[in-house]
Every structure is written in structure tokens, then in C-alpha cells.
Amino acid sequence: MTVDKKRTLVNQSRAEYEKTQATYFKLTDPEVRQVMMMFEIAKADKIGKWEDRWAAHPLPDMSEPAKAVCYLTDLRREPPDYDVSHTALLYLRATMRAVDNFFQQVRRSINLLERPILTASKNRRTWYGYSPYNPAMVEKLLDIYRTLHNFVEVGKDGSTPAMRLVLKAAAVPVEDILYFNKHL
Numbered sequence: 001m002t003v004d005k006k007r008t009l010v011n012q013s014r015a016e017y018e019k020t021q022a023t024y025f026k027l028t029d030p031e032v033r034q035v036m037m038m039f040e041i042a043k044a045d046k047i048g049k050w051e052d053r054w055a056a057h058p059l060p061d062m063s064e065p066a067k068a069v070c071y072l073t074d075l076r077r078e079p080p081d082y083d084v085s086h087t088a089l090l091y092l093r094a095t096m097r098a099v100d101n102f103f104q105q106v107r108r109s110i111n112l113l114e115r116p117i118l119t120a121s122k123n124r125r126t127w128y129g130y131s132p133y134n135p136a137m138v139e140k141l142l143d144i145y146r147t148l149h150n151f152v153e154v155g156k157d158g159s160t161p162a163m164r165l166v167l168k169a170a171a172v173p174v175e176d177i178l179y180f181n182k183h184l
Helices: 003-023 028-040 084-094 095-108 137-154 173-179
Strands: 043-047 052-056 068-070
Touching: 003 028, 028 052, 028 084, 068 095, 084 173
Parallel strands: none
Antiparallel strands: 043 052, 052 068
16 A cells, blocks of 8 residues: 555544543543444454455554454354453454564565565566575575574563563573574
8 A cells, every 4th residue: 555545544543442432431542442443343344265254344453454353253252251341342453563673674684575666667677686586485484583693682671582481481592492402
């Protein structure tokens, strides 16, 4: 999507928010958002073979301008797993930002996965200067990156993803991985 199309969608949703806020003037900002999401859930489209119900996010942003959310783990129990208001709160928190950020980190860290470069030639040809000749190499590099990311690299909070999930008590020294230390 172009920036102008994204901006148009965001502005339309903002106008809709202001209209809803005027209608429900006694509600707080989070409550208005929740009401808007509940309306979207009620009119969710059934899509695909399993008729998954996809609801449009009422307040998209520039990074996710056409966001839609689906509750895939709904087992359609009686009574339902969650009431509509709680489901709306969960839908409002849905985002792909963490996944997009991780993919961007992978592309920046591994040259072979960097996006191609457009040349300045008349035909705007694409140059795949770092592309691997053997796709098996990509799999190996991703395994190495994933291991370093999850067990070695410490985040701002002083822990690795494995530590946050209580899989490890401390960051693993890279030497233990390289020399295949049996205490891993």
C-alpha cells in the first residue's frame, strides 16, 4: 500500500472513532475502542473453508493499515470461552509488530536475506548481490541466528527469550554452543 492509501485508511478510522466517541460520550477512550471492536466482531466476515470469522480492526495505524483479526482457537463451546467484551479487548491487542521487527532483525543480521537492491539503470533491474546459491544455507543460517537470539543475546531487561520463558536460568555462553557443551 502506498503511504497515501495508508494515511487515508487511518484518517477514515480516526473519523469513525470520533463519531463513535460523540455517540458514547460518557465512555472513556479505551471503552470507546472496545465498543468499536465489539461492533466489528458482530459483523465479522466468514472466510475460507472453515469459515473463520475475520474482524476488521477499527483503529489501524500506518504500520498495519488493513489489519484484520481472527480468533482461531475458538472452539465454539457453550458457554463461549470468553464473552464478547473480553474478546474485543484481546482483538485490540493483536499486532504483528513483534514478528515484523524480528524479521527485520533477521534480514539486517544475515546478508543473504537482505532485501534486493534496485539498480539505477533505466530498466530498474533488481540486483540480488548477496542471494544464496544453495537454499539449504538459508536454513542453516536461520538455525544459528535463532539459537543466538533465543539463548545468547540479552535484551534491555537483562534476559534472553529463553530466560523469559523460564527455559534457562541464565544466558548461555556462545562457547558452550560452539563446543556443544553437554550442560546446555
